[in-house]
Amino acid sequence: MKRISIAFILCGLAFLTSCKLQKEGLVVMTDNSYKASVFATNKMGFGSPDGLIWHKGKLYIADEGGSALEVWSKADGLKTLMDSSFGISSPEKLVVDSEDNAFFTDDDVGGLWEVDARGNRRLVAGKDKGLIYTKGIALAPDGSILVGDGEQHEVFRVTKDGVVSEFLGKEYGITRPEGLVYDDKGNLYIADEEDNVLYMLDQNRKLHRLIDRRDSFSPEALCYVNGLLYIADEHFGKVYVYTPNDELKPIATFAGTFRQLQGITVDDRGDLYVAVQTDLKHKVGHIIKLSKDSTAIAQQ
Amino acid sequence: MISTVVFSSILISLAGRLTDLNDQLLLGINSLAGRSWLFDSVVAFFRDNDLAKAGVIGCCFLAAWYGGKTSNGTNARRKILIVTLIAAVFVIGTTKILSHTIFLPRPEIQSQKIFRLEGDQLVEMKRIQVRIPLDDTSQKDYRALLNGDVETNDLGSFPSDHAGFFVAISLGIWLASRRLGLIALGWTLFVILAGKMIGAQHTPLDIAAGAAVAIAELSIIQYALRKRLSGWLDKLTGLTLRYSALSSAIIFAVVFEVSSTLVHVRAFLGLLAAMRRHVLLGMG
Numbered sequence: 001m002k003r004i005s006i007a008f009i010l011c012g013l014a015f016l017t018s019c020k021l022q023k024e025g026l027v028v029m030t031d032n033s034y035k036a037s038v039f040a041t042n043k044m045g046f047g048s049p050d051g052l053i054w055h056k057g058k059l060y061i062a063d064e065g066g067s068a069l070e071v072w073s074k075a076d077g078l079k080t081l082m083d084s085s086f087g088i089s090s091p092e093k094l095v096v097d098s099e100d101n102a103f104f105t106d107d108d109v110g111g112l113w114e115v116d117a118r119g120n121r122r123l124v125a126g127k128d129k130g131l132i133y134t135k136g137i138a139l140a141p142d143g144s145i146l147v148g149d150g151e152q153h154e155v156f157r158v159t160k161d162g163v164v165s166e167f168l169g170k171e172y173g174i175t176r177p178e179g180l181v182y183d184d185k186g187n188l189y190i191a192d193e194e195d196n197v198l199y200m201l202d203q204n205r206k207l208h209r210l211i212d213r214r215d216s217f218s219p220e221a222l223c224y225v226n227g228l229l230y231i232a233d234e235h236f237g238k239v240y241v242y243t244p245n246d247e248l249k250p251i252a253t254f255a256g257t258f259r260q261l262q263g264i265t266v267d268d269r270g271d272l273y274v275a276v277q278t279d280l281k282h283k284v285g286h287i288i289k290l291s292k293d294s295t296a297i298a299q300q
Numbered sequence: 301m302i303s304t305v306v307f308s309s310i311l312i313s314l315a316g317r318l319t320d321l322n323d324q325l326l327l328g329i330n331s332l333a334g335r336s337w338l339f340d341s342v343v344a345f346f347r348d349n350d351l352a353k354a355g356v357i358g359c360c361f362l363a364a365w366y367g368g369k370t371s372n373g374t375n376a377r378r379k380i381l382i383v384t385l386i387a388a389v390f391v392i393g394t395t396k397i398l399s400h401t402i403f404l405p406r407p408e409i410q411s412q413k414i415f416r417l418e419g420d421q422l423v424e425m426k427r428i429q430v431r432i433p434l435d436d437t438s439q440k441d442y443r444a445l446l447n448g449d450v451e452t453n454d455l456g457s458f459p460s461d462h463a464g465f466f467v468a469i470s471l472g473i474w475l476a477s478r479r480l481g482l483i484a485l486g487w488t489l490f491v492i493l494a495g496k497m498i499g500a501q502h503t504p505l506d507i508a509a510g511a512a513v514a515i516a517e518l519s520i521i522q523y524a525l526r527k528r529l530s531g532w533l534d535k536l537t538g539l540t541l542r543y544s545a546l547s548s549a550i551i552f553a554v555v556f557e558v559s560s561t562l563v564h565v566r567a568f569l570g571l572l573a574a575m576r577r578h579v580l581l582g583m584g
Contacts, residue, residue: 026455027422031449035423036415043420133459168517216449238448250448255455256403258417287424 008091025258025278027288030250035293038286039273046070047283049275051093051104051137051221054262059273062091062104062263066281069094069104069115073258081115087123088113093137093179093221093263095145105134112137112147112158129164131156136222138180138188148177148190151154155180155190173206174199181229189229191219198231198242211248221275225266232264232274239264239274239290252290322505323428334431344435347495350560353574356468356490358486358559362524364476365551371541377476378537379526384472386553387521388465391514392467392562395464397457398513406457407500408432408442409450438499447498460502462561463493468518469558475522518551 025161027036040046048065059072066085069091081102082088090108097103100117103124110133111126124145125131136148136155145158146167154167155177168174168190175282189210190199196218197206198211211217220234228241237254239261254261263275279285333340345351365381368374405414407430415422432442466488474481496502525533540547559567 025422026403026405027415028405028409028450029415030446032413035413035424038420038422042418044509045432253448253450255450256417260523 024256025276025286026255027258028253028255030044030252033292034251034272034290036252037267037289037291040072040287042284044072048277048280048285049287050091050262050277052265052273052275052287053094053096053102054265054267054273055096056100057268059265059267060094060096060102060286061287062094063277064090064092064262065277065280065285067091069102069113069300071102080114081119082121086121091173092135095137095139097139097143103139103145105137105148107133107135109132114160124160125158125162125164129162131164136144136177136180136191138182139184141182146180146188148174148180150176150178168201168207178220179231181222181224183224183229187237189222189224191222191231193218193220193234196235212243217248221262221264223264223266225270228268230264230272232261233253234261237261239272254288258286258288315374318505326428326497326500327430330407330430330500333433333498333500335434338432340433340438341435343495343498344433344437344443347489347499347501350563352465354559354561356487356491357466357473357484358555360473360480360487361469361555361558362551364473367477367480375534375537378540379473379533380522382478382533382536383522383525384469384475384518386525387472387500387514387518388468390521391464391468391517392461394513395459395461395510396433398459398509399461401457402458404458404506407456407503408445409454411500412445413423427501433499448478457502458506459509459513460493460496460506461510462496463488463502463507463512465510465561466492467511469515471514471518479491500544 015088029036035249042075046061046066047068048063049061051062053060057073059157061072063070067089068080068143069082070078070080072078074266078295086290088106088109090106091113092105092107094104097275098110102115104113105111106113109127112124112134113122113132114124115121118221128180131147133151134147135150138146140146140157143160145160147158148154149156150186153170153175154166157167173196174190174192176192176194177190178193179189181188181189186203192199192203196212196214197209198217198219200208200210202208214241216236218233218235219231221232223230227243231240231242231248233240237259239251239254240248241251242248243257243259251272254274257278258276261274262277265273267273270292274288274290276286276288333343361381364377366374368377403416407428410425410428411430414425416425419447432438467485470481470484470488473484493502493507497504497507540551
């Protein structure tokens with residue numbers, strides 16, 4: 001009996017070592033021309049990232065887990081621009097304007113926050129002005145900032161002076177405007193993560209339901225670059241590229257501990273960066289880079 | 301210290317050989333697929349259709365339940381079968397927990413370009429070039445996979461819960477009745493589990509691990525319950541004989557669930573989980 005028990009335990013160990021016992025993250029490439037790599041882990045200094053923006057060679061991070069706004073550059077590494085000591089709690093999505101001023105939302109304390117190019121920090125408009133549960137954010141062509149509110153189910157226009165006005169009211173039926181981005185023609189794309197719909201507001205202010213597949217699609221973050229709309233899907237762990245002609249094409253499926261996708265951005269070379277909240281409660285996160293695989297392209 | 305190093309290197313070498321053997325066996329069995337639409341459709345029918353797949357096991361179970369020649373014989377069989385059902389529930393629980401802990405996608409998923417996190421790096425996994433069956437369901441699933449539709453259930457294929465569940469039930473039938481048990485074990489191995497490997501849904505290692513869990517847990521639970529709770533089992537089997545109509549109705553429901561691979565029980569548990577989330581935790 002003793003020998004049988006020892007044999008059984010050894011066989012069990014052999015099974016487990018051959019199967020790599022670990023609860024890990026996986027990235028399944030649907031578009032074989034891409035390859036995945038880890039761009040950054042918590043060792044860089046962030047907690048659990050949400051929004052990402054690549055701007056002039058720097059990566060801005062809305063660090064929801066670390067309650068901070070951070071910026072990374074190759075030369076300077078990671079720097080904290082604003083943290084919880086200024087009253088922020090859960091930075092969500094962000095934008096950076098042409099003058100290098102960074103604006104971000106916070107879905108815990110609400111409001112629209114700014115860290116300007118010189119490092120000055122301020123609350124542009126807070127809960128007292130109606131920004132209660134701020135989610136998506138976009139730079140409007142007129143220089144104002146659009147902010148989506150998930151509790152009031154509206155999109156607000158906020159000027160840099162802090163004047164808040166309604167941009168899209170409840171009558172448009174958008175439940176949770178989690179991601180907002182303008183294309184080069186002036187159309188506004190809106191990701192409604194609760195109703196699982198991608199909307200487009202055209203220049204005539206007509207709202208179109210572009211993609212409505214509740215059982216398989218739930219857009220969280222949007223990024224528009226060179227005629228391509230990149231979408232991060234939080235519930236289904238997917239990264240898509242959308243064009244009006246080719247519709248929705250998946251690039252990669254994230255699984256396991258990598259399933260919670262948050263922000264997405266594209267650098268100057270066309271590489272994609274995806275924020276993954278591996279474990280928000282314990283402030284664990286990854287930034288995954290999806291870049292063109294030269295070997296795969298050569299094979300094609 | 302030296303013995304530890306030697307033991308570790310032997311274990312690593314054994315694991316490497318086991319993985320290679322596993323891949324070779326899988327490719328050998330899977331080479332039957334993708335050649336004939338008729339063959340693949342027949343295999344898929346017996347793999348996916350609950351009546352064809354598990355109905356035979358259910359019939360064997362019922363035959364063993366009622367098949368004792370004397371009342372003592374029937375009593376002994378029923379004791380074994382009741383314990384088998386309890387063990388099967390534990391086996392399903394164990395295989396589910398293991399598959400959520402050990403990250404090994406189905407072979408058909410591993411035919412794609414996959415990166416897995418190892419330490420702080422994403423490493424490309426070795427691709428297994430499996431043949432995709434030509435039946436309609438497999439082709440539809442493969443097209444969905446190419447479009448990026450990867451089910452969560454497809455990412456934890458080790459160990460096979462089908463292997464665990466059906467080997468446990470079939471072994472229990474075999475303990476109760478050798479002849480019926482051989483039919484059930486043969487059907488499990490050559491129809492249900494072979495279909496899973498031909499269709500590249502499981503590797504031989506997944507099947508072997510599921511079967512090992514089933515054998516281990518069935519042995520332990522049979523031994524423990526019959527040693528410790530023998531009186532309770534006697535009472536229970538006595539009740540099944542005294543209230544034969546009621547026990548027949550209950551055993552019909554149980555065999556029905558076994559034949560449908562517990563799909564209705566799982567749906568009910570899912571409903572309970574949703575109720576807990578929405579009602580108790582106030583998320584709905």
